[in-house]
Amino acid sequence: MSDDLFEPYDDHEHTGREREKHGEHEGDGERHEDTDADTRTGPGNGADGTRERDVPGESGGGTDGPGDGTGPGDGPDRAAGPGHSARTPPPRASVEETGQPLPAPAPTPEPEPLMLEHRVLKSLLGAWALAACAPEETAAVEEHLGECGACADEALRLRDAVGLLQRPESLDLDPGLRTRVLETCLKRRPPRIPVPDWASAYDAETARLDALLQDFGDTEWHAPVRLRWYEADEATTRRTTVAGVIAHLLAVDGLVAAALGLPDPLGGLAPEQATPSARTEAFWRGAHCPPTRSVRAPWRAQTHDLVRTVSFTGSSAGRMPVSYGGYELPLHDAMLDRAFECWVHGEDIAEAVDYPYEPPTGRHLHGMVDLAARMLPAVLEARRQAGQEVSTERRLVAAGAPGRSLRLEIEGSGGGEWLIPLDSPAAKGSAEHEVAHIALDGSEFCRLAAGHVSPQEAAAGQVGDKAAIRDVLLAAASMSRI
Amino acid sequence: MTQRDVPPRWDRKMQQRLARGEAAALGELYDRFASLVHGLAHRVLGDEDAADTVTREVFAHVWEHPDTYDPQQEPLRTWIAVLTHGLAVERLRAVGTAALARGGAGSAEDLEHQVRHASVAARADYIVHAMPVPLRTALELAYFQRRDYQQTAADLGVTEDEARRRLRLGLQLLATAHDTEAPGAPPGIGGAA
Numbered sequence: 001m002s003d004d005l006f007e008p009y010d011d012h013e014h015t016g017r018e019r020e021k022h023g024e025h026e027g028d029g030e031r032h033e034d035t036d037a038d039t040r041t042g043p044g045n046g047a048d049g050t051r052e053r054d055v056p057g058e059s060g061g062g063t064d065g066p067g068d069g070t071g072p073g074d075g076p077d078r079a080a081g082p083g084h085s086a087r088t089p090p091p092r093a094s095v096e097e098t099g100q101p102l103p104a105p106a107p108t109p110e111p112e113p114l115m116l117e118h119r120v121l122k123s124l125l126g127a128w129a130l131a132a133c134a135p136e137e138t139a140a141v142e143e144h145l146g147e148c149g150a151c152a153d154e155a156l157r158l159r160d161a162v163g164l165l166q167r168p169e170s171l172d173l174d175p176g177l178r179t180r181v182l183e184t185c186l187k188r189r190p191p192r193i194p195v196p197d198w199a200s201a202y203d204a205e206t207a208r209l210d211a212l213l214q215d216f217g218d219t220e221w222h223a224p225v226r227l228r229w230y231e232a233d234e235a236t237t238r239r240t241t242v243a244g245v246i247a248h249l250l251a252v253d254g255l256v257a258a259a260l261g262l263p264d265p266l267g268g269l270a271p272e273q274a275t276p277s278a279r280t281e282a283f284w285r286g287a288h289c290p291p292t293r294s295v296r297a298p299w300r301a302q303t304h305d306l307v308r309t310v311s312f313t314g315s316s317a318g319r320m321p322v323s324y325g326g327y328e329l330p331l332h333d334a335m336l337d338r339a340f341e342c343w344v345h346g347e348d349i350a351e352a353v354d355y356p357y358e359p360p361t362g363r364h365l366h367g368m369v370d371l372a373a374r375m376l377p378a379v380l381e382a383r384r385q386a387g388q389e390v391s392t393e394r395r396l397v398a399a400g401a402p403g404r405s406l407r408l409e410i411e412g413s414g415g416g417e418w419l420i421p422l423d424s425p426a427a428k429g430s431a432e433h434e435v436a437h438i439a440l441d442g443s444e445f446c447r448l449a450a451g452h453v454s455p456q457e458a459a460a461g462q463v464g465d466k467a468a469i470r471d472v473l474l475a476a477a478s479m480s481r482i
Numbered sequence: 483m484t485q486r487d488v489p490p491r492w493d494r495k496m497q498q499r500l501a502r503g504e505a506a507a508l509g510e511l512y513d514r515f516a517s518l519v520h521g522l523a524h525r526v527l528g529d530e531d532a533a534d535t536v537t538r539e540v541f542a543h544v545w546e547h548p549d550t551y552d553p554q555q556e557p558l559r560t561w562i563a564v565l566t567h568g569l570a571v572e573r574l575r576a577v578g579t580a581a582l583a584r585g586g587a588g589s590a591e592d593l594e595h596q597v598r599h600a601s602v603a604a605r606a607d608y609i610v611h612a613m614p615v616p617l618r619t620a621l622e623l624a625y626f627q628r629r630d631y632q633q634t635a636a637d638l639g640v641t642e643d644e645a646r647r648r649l650r651l652g653l654q655l656l657a658t659a660h661d662t663e664a665p666g667a668p669p670g671i672g673g674a675a
Contacts, residue, residue, distance in 0.1 A: 129649075133627065134630065134632075157654075161606075162625065164659055165621060173516055177537065178509075178512055181514065184538050185508055185546075188546055189503070193504045195509070207509070207513060309505070480501065
């Protein structure tokens with residue numbers, strides 16, 4: 001790595017003089033807020049426009065511009081060189097002394113001389129280098145630099161360092177990069193303890209949501225979010241904030257954590273009835289103040305713990321039941337369900353703060369649609385028992401026998417076809433007994449199942465038994481919850 | 483979430499988990515360091531695709547050779563930053579050399595200049611990233627928000643003396659990006675302030 005070291009070299013005088021010419025237009029060490037900032041930027045920091053502000057002392061003769069990597073302070077021998085005094089930041093009058101064209105008249109009058117002791121002047125060097133001093137102080141510092149070699153050396157070094165300040169690179173990493181990087185790694189060295197396939201959607205979706213949260217300031221964390229779902233076939237909403245949504249995800253993911261023997265994030269707040277909504281409300285109520293950005297770390301830690309723990313439980317554990325209060329899901333379906341919720345709420349959050357948010361990858365979307373399609377027959381049955389189903393005709397079908405079916409055709413990435421048995425969860429979907437066919441886009445179907453579009457408005461191509469179609473669409477929407 | 487406050491225990495456990503071949507650990511490693519790695523690589527290479535490639539190489543290296551990291555020596559973050567820096571500079575030089583061989587514009591000297599410059603810029607980024615938060619905040623206020631040091635002091639609720647101290651110390655740390663004493667190592671952490 002020694003070859004990338006920065007060493008003193010000799011061609012800097014040339015670049016230094018080139019840059020002087022730019023510098024001449026800038027007058028002295030006053031702040032410049034004007035638009036000619038661009039002309040000041042050196043080869044190193046101008047290209048990306050990150051250099052925002054003028055630095056004092058650039059106008060004088062022989063000073064290297066910051067950012068071009070040729071500044072003083074990069075080699076002990078430089079200080080002793082013949083150019084030493086020339087590289088000292090000049091006092092304010094130096095432009096005139098160079099005999100070069102004068103800058104436009106300075107807008108501010110010459111400040112009254114200020115007498116400051118050495119200790120104070122030295123302490124001002126950082127602020128001076130950043131052009132963050134009062135004009136009198138700037139003048140006093142620059143006066144002092146002509147007399148004090150130690151301070152002049154440090155001033156140069158610090159002023160050069162200012163040129164290295166750059167706005168951080170955008171933190172918006174392509175979310176797809178994570179998948180690509182991990183795939184490359186795992187191909188080169190197959191893992192001894194892989195993340196189970198059924199947990200990969202959760203792993204990816206939580207990472208995607210976390211990346212979205214990365215740059216959020218307080219404004220975003222407290223942005224209002226309207227959660228939407230269907231209850232008793234009615235669209236229902238609940239207002240919360242971005243932080244409240246993350247608290248909700250933390251509380252409901254906690255069901256899976258509990259099933260795996262991990263600590264419950266609700267602790268003593270956990271309600272008797274462990275439904276997702278009861279847990280969420282208990283968590284929101286129990287907190288002393290509304291959720292803030294501080295909820296991110298525990299949420300993310302729990303998502304990591306879940307992925308890690310399910311990796312160790314082995315493939316047989318995928319069947320382990322996870323209680324959702326009123327019902328259970330096998331662990332692998334619960335992880336898919338949580339991935340689905342994470343995406344849906346990620347979209348809620350993105351919408352609230354006006355950020356773009358893509359649907360999951362086709363492979364993961366397919367798993368989520370498949371989960372919903374597999375759950376539909378049981379949901380239909382529950383609705384039937386509750387008297388919510390209107391479909392007139394119902395036949396008794398022996399368990400495992402083919403029954404009346406609806407063909408669910410999902411288009412787009414992650415799509416496929418599912419035959420939904422309509423008569424009983426025990427019946428087998430059958431192409432021969434197909435009575436209806438609906439076709440819709442994968443993410444549209446997921447929005448329906450999330451309660452984000454109404455069954456009436458879902459953009460679905462429909463053929464066949466209207467009542468059956470209505471039942472299935474309503475059933476899909478009824479799967480949604482807070 | 484500042485990464486500096488993570489105890490070294492995390493580094494040790496992470497290394498053990500990687501060595502064990504735990505894919506979930508690799509995911510966590512990525513989640514913690516991807517923006518650092520990609521940011522540094524991008525600062526050196528100035529190109530999104532090239533930064534993606536270096537990011538892939540860095541994580542592949544860590545995953546394939548977790549034992550080459552010694553938690554006693556340095557924080558995992560530093561080790562990964564040094565690794566990234568090295569791979570990115572190597573790539574910049576390789577691409578530049580190939581372009582020269584094809585008869586591209588510029589000289590070998592220009593290329594070395596470019597490599598050195600990119601190297602210093604990346605080191606500076608890392609130093610800013612790793613410096614104590616109070617120093618970084620003061621620099622950001624004074625430079626990006628254009629606050630003078632009195633305003634900076636008021637914004638931070640510290641004395642003007644302290645604001646001046648932070649600005650000076652922050653720049654002193656940053657200036658070490660030019661230093662050659664520690665070959666390739668991003669200085670500025672491990673008690674530098």
